[in-house]
Amino acid sequence: MADTLPKVRGNLTPNAPLAKLVWFKTGGNADWLFEPADIDDLRDFLSALDRAMPVMALGLGSNMIVRDGGVEGVVVRLGKAFSGVKVLDDDQLECGGGASGILVSSTARDAGIAGLEFLRGIPGTVGGFVRMNGGAYGREVADILIDCEVMFPCGKLSRVPVEELAYSYRHSELASGSIVVSARFQGTPGDPAAIGAEMERIAKAREESQPLRTKTGGSTFKNPDGHKAWELVDAAGCRGLTMGGAQVSEKHTNFLINTGDATSGDIEALGEEVRRRVRENSGFELQWEIQRVGRP
Known part of the structure; x- marks a missing residue:
């Protein structure tokens, strides 16, 4: 082969x-x-x-x-090779698809560019959060993206403006198999000290509310309009629920965790059981935010 x-x-x-x-x-x-x-x-x-x-x-x-x-x-x-972050004129950043949210927000802070602090709260890379319109603490990528360079499965490289991504909540219309290799973000002039303080606030809030020191996959389900997924999961009695080695976090019920010996099958099955219980309890059909890939 x-x-x-x-x-x-x-x-x-x-x-x-x-x-x-x-x-x-x-x-x-x-x-x-x-x-x-x-x-x-x-x-x-x-x-x-x-x-x-x-x-x-x-x-x-x-x-x-x-x-x-x-x-x-x-x-x-x-x-x-894809992880660089470059400061441009007019409070813009050009970022490689492999750059982390922490690196992007820290570079913006050092350059006195505000508006990108929320990326400190997204545990992923530019390629991932541009594709899924990642967001945290009241902002999302759609608010700051100018355009992105996309490598399509055929090898064609195109610059795609934000308008053509047809962003919605945690979703874009990028074709399957396409790879975001870089993106340009727009910020506003800001004070590095104030920007840094906001980033520290975000980091502290994440540490206090999320099970960051466990084997987890981040936010599991999308928030339905006007509701918070974790509240629906909690109301359905799922806090601490286990299946095999997988558990609904007791610290934040929209997080699933691997307690040590879970399989991916355990984690996905637990997520489906949570969806079933929420549906029966409140009528809401939770949608997965976590991407599930591969063969069962």
């Missing part, structure tokens, strides 16, 4: 374990894990890849369940 794949300058690993790359620390292997050397390496690989081969991007793995059967096709992980 390796002989049929395009040659690369980066790393192309067969049957690559993914559990160590995602926050839940569960799940199977990728058929192939590709870590491109740079954008040209990524473009050349995708351009020559069989169109029938599935492609999936992986960031920090913070909002994802990789199913126990592993992931078909090629998983692309953007590394150091």
